Amino acid sequence: MIKTAKTARNTRQLIVRGIMIGTLAVLATGCGKKERPKADLAASQVTTIGVNAYLWRATLDALSFMPLLQTDSNGGVIVTDWYANPKNPGERVKVTVSIVDQDLRADALRVAASRQVSQNGQWVDAPVQAATVQKLEDIILTKARDLRRAAIAG
Structure with a gap:
């Protein structure tokens, strides 16, 4: 007991x-x-695809005037076909953008451009000004930040 x-x-x-x-x-x-x-729906790391969604959408938006040759949202690669500005048909440009991180950061973006000019009916490689690539990077990053701000506000 x-x-x-x-x-x-x-x-x-x-x-x-x-x-x-x-x-x-x-x-x-x-x-x-x-x-x-409340959860931060507009976090700097949005990964419903393989890379940062803001950078991805901003890149597609910035390059929307160019024909796309290849897109891989998991690998973060966008390659355009050759684009010739109608105002300058003797020159054409091709762009490759790589998004290398899931964070919305400036160093998560790599832009490479190729340029050719027409000489005697043949396309010949020509140098691309570094400022051109830098300007395109700035445009994409600004659009990505705007998309994030809009997601926070909305």
């Missing part, structure tokens, strides 16, 4: 301790609060 009373007392103590620990756990995790913080 003594063993049974002692076992019952130990069981009650364990139950009371369990209730106290459970209550403390609820209070510590904030489950007792009525208002929870």
Whole structure:
């Protein structure tokens, strides 16, 4: 009989301790609060595809005037076909953009451009000004930041 009373007392103590620990756990995790913080839907790392979605959409938007040759959203590569500006048909440009990170960061974007000029009916490689590539990177990054701001506001 003594063993049974002692076992019952130990069981009650364990139950009371369990209730106290459970209550403390609820209070510590904030489950007792009525208002929870809202999730940041416009985080800088959006990865429903293989790369940052803001950079991906901004790149597609920035290059929308050029014909696309290849797109790989998992690998983060967009390659355009040759594009000749109707105002300057003797010159054409091809662009490759690589998104190399899942974060919205300037160093997550790589832009490479090729340029050719027409000479005697043949397309000949010509240098691309570094400022041209830099300007395209800036346009894409600005559009990506605008998309993120719009997602935060909306």
